[in-house]
Amino acid sequence: xxxxxxxxxxxxxxxxxxxxxxxxxxxxxxxxxxxxxxxxxxxxxxxxxxxxxxxxxxxxxxxxxxxxxxxxxxxxxxxxxxxxxxxxxxxxxxxxxxxxxxxxxxxxxxxxxxxxxxxxxxxxxxxxxxxxxxxxxxxxxxxxxxxxxxxxxxxxxxxxxxxxxxxxxxxxxxxxxxxxxxxxxx
Amino acid sequence: xxxxxxxxxxxxxxxxxxxxxxxxxxxxxxxxxxxxxxxxxxxxxxxxxxxxxxxxxxxxxxxxxxxxxxxxxxxxxxxxxxxxxxxxxxxxxxxxxxxxxxxxxxxxxxxxxxxxxxxxxxxxxxxxxxxxxxxxxxxxxxxxxxxxxxxxxxxxxxxxxxxxxxxxxxxxxxxxxxxxxx
Numbered sequence: 001x002x003x004x005x006x007x008x009x010x011x012x013x014x015x016x017x018x019x020x021x022x023x024x025x026x027x028x029x030x031x032x033x034x035x036x037x038x039x040x041x042x043x044x045x046x047x048x049x050x051x052x053x054x055x056x057x058x059x060x061x062x063x064x065x066x067x068x069x070x071x072x073x074x075x076x077x078x079x080x081x082x083x084x085x086x087x088x089x090x091x092x093x094x095x096x097x098x099x100x101x102x103x104x105x106x107x108x109x110x111x112x113x114x115x116x117x118x119x120x121x122x123x124x125x126x127x128x129x130x131x132x133x134x135x136x137x138x139x140x141x142x143x144x145x146x147x148x149x150x151x152x153x154x155x156x157x158x159x160x161x162x163x164x165x166x167x168x169x170x171x172x173x174x175x176x177x178x179x180x181x182x183x184x185x186x
Numbered sequence: 187x188x189x190x191x192x193x194x195x196x197x198x199x200x201x202x203x204x205x206x207x208x209x210x211x212x213x214x215x216x217x218x219x220x221x222x223x224x225x226x227x228x229x230x231x232x233x234x235x236x237x238x239x240x241x242x243x244x245x246x247x248x249x250x251x252x253x254x255x256x257x258x259x260x261x262x263x264x265x266x267x268x269x270x271x272x273x274x275x276x277x278x279x280x281x282x283x284x285x286x287x288x289x290x291x292x293x294x295x296x297x298x299x300x301x302x303x304x305x306x307x308x309x310x311x312x313x314x315x316x317x318x319x320x321x322x323x324x325x326x327x328x329x330x331x332x333x334x335x336x337x338x339x340x341x342x343x344x345x346x347x348x349x350x351x352x353x354x355x356x357x358x359x360x361x362x363x364x365x366x367x368x
Contacts, residue, residue: 020316059298060297130206143333148326151298
């Protein structure tokens with residue numbers, strides 16, 4: 001049960017966005033830029049993989065599953081998402097993205113864990129300053145979102161089809177459109 | 187030296203914000219709503235939550251920048267801010283704020299660390315749902331800001347009095363539309 005009185009027909013962060021629209025606006029504006037809007041070199045699928053990986057490291061069921069579903073719709077590949085959650089180095093993704101995911105994993109632990117060697121390794125694979133910046137900020141932002149969702153004990157659906165539907169909507173529409181209602185478990 | 191090529195002369199979060207104004211905008215809007223907009227928690231109390239979490243994350247820039255602003259709002263000295271960071275239970279802050287700082291401390295470790303007992307304690311001391319919500323989100327937000335600042339290897343002035351001196355102006359300007367270069 002959530003720690004505070006939240007609208008029951010919306011799961012995860014959506015219930016928090018309904019509860020406090022004043023903070024929902026900048027949070028949605030942030031993910032829209034970081035994950036959905038056109039980017040000079042990282043695809044939405046790649047950026048969603050970073051969000052999914054960090055959420056998985058933070059053990060946040062709602063965020064890891066929904067961003068995994070969004071990534072799947074962008075990439076048209078669900079297998080790669082599942083591998084990235086557990087072991088990015090084993091996934092069929094570019095060496096550059098692997099290096100960026102390594103930086104993201106360090107940020108999840110703490111900003112101070114990111115070393116010059118991690119950044120050099122990403123640069124060697126062709127990562128730009130903007131890509132490194134956005135990777136750090138996506139990872140940091142999901143350290144916010146994951147704590148927000150779990151810190152208030154929001155409910156997360158168990159039904160993967162629900163995430164698939166929500167994921168399709170977000171992949172197509174981005175983060176600024178209203179969510180659909182979901183019937184909570186009785 | 188920062189991990190990426192940031193505009194020169196800007197300490198802490200101001201470097202990355204000048205590098206990427208598109209993301210700076212919602213980040214500053216979030217800080218404005220959480221720390222400065224109308225709220226039953228005072229600005230000083232909210233800055234204290236931000237300072238405490240930044241100190242748990244060992245982020246020198248954020249804990250001093252927000253500590254300087256908190257010090258201004260609370261009209262206290264640096265040793266009072268340091269006492270809250272070190273052991274808030276033994277300070278003179280309200281029981282309600284102590285219960286909210288305990289929640290913030292759990293959020294810093296991970297969202298799942300917040301317990302129903304901590305929430306019950308905060309409600310017992312009069313915390314509202316909005317206050318609990320905002321405490322969790324301020325704590326979570328500083329787990330982002332701190333990682334953003336340190337994850338890019340930004341630099342920070344080491345003289346803590348610089349931040350105290352800046353506190354009044356930062357408090358007055360707020361987080362939206364302030365000049366990153368001043």
